[in-house]
Amino acid sequence: MSELLRLGIIGCGSWGKNYVRSFGTLEEVKLAGLCDLSSKRLESLHRRLPGAVITTDYRKLLDKTDAVCIATEAVSHFKIARDALEAGKDVLVEKPLATSVEECERLVEMAAKKGRILMVGHVFLFNRAVSVLKGYMSDGVLGKIYYIHATRTNLGPIRKDVNAVWDLAPHDISTISYLVGAQPLEVSATGSSYLSDGVQDMAFISMRYPDDISANVHVSWLYPRKTRETTIIGSKKMAVFDDVSTLEKIKLFDKGVMKEPAYDSYGDFQLSLRSGDITIPNVEVKEPLLAECAHFINCVLKRERPLSDGVEGLNVVRVIDAITKSIRMSGNPVAV
Ligand SMILES: NC(=O)c1ccc[n+]([C@@H]2O[C@H](COP(=O)([O-])OP(=O)(O)OC[C@H]3O[C@@H](n4cnc5c(N)ncnc54)[C@H](O)[C@@H]3O)[C@@H](O)[C@H]2O)c1
Incomplete structure (x- = not known):
């Protein structure tokens, strides 16, 4: 891991933009990559983050980051979180963690097996x-x-x-x-x-x-x-x-x-x-979103269990x- 935690944000739509802003204010974080299916959405963010990897394919972002935040539509959470955990990343997923109990159970199991932090964005x-x-x-x-x-x-x-x-x-x-x-x-x-x-x-x-x-x-x-x-x-x-x-x-x-x-x-x-x-x-x-982001980063750096961890996400689902x-x-x- 480099000195700063290299974070990637996948999904830069209405809510994902708030993550870009919030994580961007944390001094332990380097926004290393942004991903969205819409290159138009990425354009304006790119101008503000010239050094970051900007891509429409999240897999290209995985080897450039230590952790990712997923703020895509709910139905895509499972696949992206699974691939990120598989690649050894710590993961923050927006709510809901995934769209079935089975998918959530698989993510919780994978995170435990890989020793990764899995957190869900239950911002309240x-x-x-x-x-x-x-x-x-x-x-x-x-x-x-x-x-x-x-x-x-x-x-x-x-x-x-x-x-x-x-x-x-x-x-x-x-x-x-x-x-x-x-x-x-x-x-x-x-x-x-x-x-x-x-x-x-x-x-x-x-x-x-x-x-x-x-x-x-x-x-x-x-x-x-x-x-x-x-x-x-x-x-x-x-x-x-x-x-x-x-x-x-x-x-x-x-x-x-x-x-x-x-x-x-x-x-x-x-x-x-x-x-x-x-x-x-x-x-x-x-x-609250800034507090959520700071909590995620703290848990990643100290290897602590998040307040809204994968099990909490599974319980809600x-x-x-x-x-x-x-x-x-x-x-x-x-x-x-
Ligand atoms: N915590 C909150 O208060 C809160 C508020 C709003 C939304 N959300 C959550 O945030 C998530 C996104 O909601 P939104 O309102 O921003 O939706 P949105 O449709 O505005 O944005 C979703 C973005 O994800 C991108 N995307 C979809 N699949 C992708 C993929 N495979 N790779 C890269 N990018 C992809 C889309 O292009 C789009 O720009 C949802 O899970 C939603 O429940 C949470």
Whole structure:
């Protein structure tokens, strides 16, 4: 390995460009190669990185790099990640890790066998607001967690290779499983296709976690408003994470329901509502994608297991696989 880590970026489309920018700011990294099927997309990036290998064939980039970041469409993740691991590269793959459980298992096995770092871009795990929520949950601020509700909607981008579940739900599944600290036991989901036959534009997903925690997720790319919101209902307090808001990412509601003895009949309880202050904590502004990139590089240099490693990517795809089966059965529950 040269002094600087030679990184290649495969897929320089709308999201891949953000990786070029983020990795480009890390001092341990030399952007050694860029690859995209579109030479037009590469042109403008080439001007900014004159020394880098620029190619439309990712295999030409592999022997010029120590690690690669894959930001192509979901259906191509498996093949490119497999070839990169085979060539002995450390790999960061955008979500979803791959588009079947079997493919993810193969990537995880290959990475272990080759002693390579395999990380998936579950960017919300690097979002400061999610760390604050995790702290609330592990410090007992919210009390016992009852349920979690998440909404991820917008008008577009509409994908051709995968449906809205594969495209959007990895964020919520990875975030909620990280917060709860477990995989869901069972899911049920319904979804509908309006724009192209058989490609769901929206879905309503229910997940049952251990300790009687339930979570609902609404994903859609056919919706008038951009919403990225997660609400956690606890026995003591409730928290709302709004990733679209710049100043009020988290609101902590000192609201709840208390059970008090009822005096007219022995053993009975009455429920009284408690409505206290709403607190808006100061969440340090730090770009999650930059934190994700820095984490990948740190794991590569120190040979440490990433927070969102291949197994985490596989776990999320296991849940999506169960969701897909449930949608096919009009919402019947499917074990994960
Ligand atoms: N984490 C996030 O918030 C987030 C946001 C948007 C997209 N994404 C993910 O990023 C990935 C790309 O999404 P996008 O919106 O940038 O799509 P895009 O269509 O804008 O870009 C994909 C690019 O990959 C290139 N490509 C495809 N196959 C290739 C190959 N074999 N070799 C080289 N280049 C190839 C295409 O030419 C295209 O330029 C997807 O996995 C998506 O889920 C993540």
